[in-house]
Amino acid sequence: MLSACGIVSAIDTHGGAGKGDFVSVKKTHFSRKGQAYYIVGANFWYGGYLGAASGVGERARLLKELDNMRALGINNLRVLAVSEKTEMKSAVRPATTAAPGQYDEELLAGLDFLLAEVAKRDMTVVLYLNNFWQWSGGMTQYLNWFEGTPALDPNVTNDYDGFMKKTAGFYRNAAAQAEYRNVIAKIVKRVNTITGKPYSEDASIMSWQLANEPRPGSGAATPEEKAVYVKWVDEVAGYIHSLDKNHLVSSGSEGLAGSAQDAQLYQDAHRTHNIDYLTYHLWPKNWGWFDSKDPIGSWDGAIAKSRDYLNSHIELAKKLNKPIVLEEFGLDRDGPSFSVKATTKIRDRFYREVFDIIYRRASKGDPIAGFNFWAWGGAGRAANADYWWKPGNDFVGDPPQEEQGLYSVFDSDVSSLLLIKEYADRLHAIKH
Numbered sequence: 001m002l003s004a005c006g007i008v009s010a011i012d013t014h015g016g017a018g019k020g021d022f023v024s025v026k027k028t029h030f031s032r033k034g035q036a037y038y039i040v041g042a043n044f045w046y047g048g049y050l051g052a053a054s055g056v057g058e059r060a061r062l063l064k065e066l067d068n069m070r071a072l073g074i075n076n077l078r079v080l081a082v083s084e085k086t087e088m089k090s091a092v093r094p095a096t097t098a099a100p101g102q103y104d105e106e107l108l109a110g111l112d113f114l115l116a117e118v119a120k121r122d123m124t125v126v127l128y129l130n131n132f133w134q135w136s137g138g139m140t141q142y143l144n145w146f147e148g149t150p151a152l153d154p155n156v157t158n159d160y161d162g163f164m165k166k167t168a169g170f171y172r173n174a175a176a177q178a179e180y181r182n183v184i185a186k187i188v189k190r191v192n193t194i195t196g197k198p199y200s201e202d203a204s205i206m207s208w209q210l211a212n213e214p215r216p217g218s219g220a221a222t223p224e225e226k227a228v229y230v231k232w233v234d235e236v237a238g239y240i241h242s243l244d245k246n247h248l249v250s251s252g253s254e255g256l257a258g259s260a261q262d263a264q265l266y267q268d269a270h271r272t273h274n275i276d277y278l279t280y281h282l283w284p285k286n287w288g289w290f291d292s293k294d295p296i297g298s299w300d301g302a303i304a305k306s307r308d309y310l311n312s313h314i315e316l317a318k319k320l321n322k323p324i325v326l327e328e329f330g331l332d333r334d335g336p337s338f339s340v341k342a343t344t345k346i347r348d349r350f351y352r353e354v355f356d357i358i359y360r361r362a363s364k365g366d367p368i369a370g371f372n373f374w375a376w377g378g379a380g381r382a383a384n385a386d387y388w389w390k391p392g393n394d395f396v397g398d399p400p401q402e403e404q405g406l407y408s409v410f411d412s413d414v415s416s417l418l419l420i421k422e423y424a425d426r427l428h429a430i431k432h
């Protein structure tokens with residue numbers, strides 16, 4: 001395991017943040033502290049949970065995880081900011097929102113601790129304020145509160161299309177949107193209980209994000225559903241900007257896979273000046289391109305589709321004249337296996353393919369601004385023989401709706417960590 005020897009420097013975070021300290025967009029690139037800023041990031045959805053003072057909190061582990069990520073050159077973390085209490089088995093518990101208007105202050109203070117420690121390491125975070133999926137309660141839980149419909153867990157219903165179509169009803173539900181905006185205001189206007197700094201003035205926050213992977217509905221979304229989605233993105237992003245003049249706002253979209261494969265929709269939803277940069281995700285196995293039980297037979301087709309997905313979205317970013325971040329991608333361990341003892345040869349090969357395209361196109365000045373791999377497992381370990389998460393178990397990169405070890409990069413995955421460091425060094429060296 002790589003250690004954090006010497007890389008971490010105690011950077012004074014108590015000085016006020018000047019405007020230049022905030023990540024900003026300069027044409028199709030990010031800028032921070034007067035320099036081009038490339039995202040070498042990890043998905044670390046549970047960072048706020050580890051930061052809590054008691055209960056689920058594990059502050060000593062959090063500090064070690066941050067030091068180890070920093071030592072690799074990771075400069076950005078994509079973190080779940082809020083969760084909704086739900087009966088669904090596949091969701092994390094506890095949640096920051098117990099019920100509409102009832103917030104768990106101790107859990108929210110976990111985010112304060114995370115931000116304070118991130119700032120000390122000169123890292124930045126992207127905070128997402130909702131979830132299209134059920135593993136943190138998310139939009140389906142809002143509908144349970146405000147429509148009285150059951151919160152839908154696709155792990156139970158096995159009906160993803162029905163889940164997506166119903167969950168998109170969130171965008172049209174006025175009461176759910178009102179509570180969602182209450183939660184947004186509570187977080188965006190929060191004052192850090194550890195540093196005393198208002199979040200809106202904290203330059204270690206890079207961006208607010210509407211949700212994790214918001215989709216317009218299912219793959220067969222209607223023109224009306226698409227129009228509702230486009231309006232929702234614009235209006236909520238505008239609302240966040242009305243609360244906070246300093247930070248960027250992004251959608252959390254997966255790209256075409258999360259836009260009913262409709263490039264026009266993706267562009268229409270992200271054209272608004274309220275969206276400062278674009279996001280996309282790459283999931284060859286989830287999307288049926290890669291068969292981890294037949295890696296040799298499915299590799300060529302999967303990597304060809306992945307390369308096309310990676311490149312075509314950079315072309316869309318050129319058309320929209322905005323930076324784009326590949327803020328999620330992953331592949332499972334050899335076998336396939338969830339075991340931390342399994343090798344990661346195929347995943348490493350996939351990561352290298354992804355990194356190489358990002359690095360080459362970023363070096364040419366294309367609007368690809370970096371990546372966040374999914375996801376940092378670090379010192380966490382699966383606790384149960386069936387690899388499912390139960391309250392009290394370690395948090396790993398895989399949220400509770402998936403086996404603990406599916407896509408996580410653990411601190412013992414040395415080949416993966418070295419690969420991340422190799423490309424971190426390359427991206428950080430790009431000057432223009």
Ligand SMILES: O=C1NC[C@H](CO)[C@@H](O)[C@@H]1O
Nearest residue numbers: 133212213286328399402
């Ligand atoms: O945002 C996400 N995208 C893909 C991940 C792995 O399947 C999943 O865990 C998460 O909901």
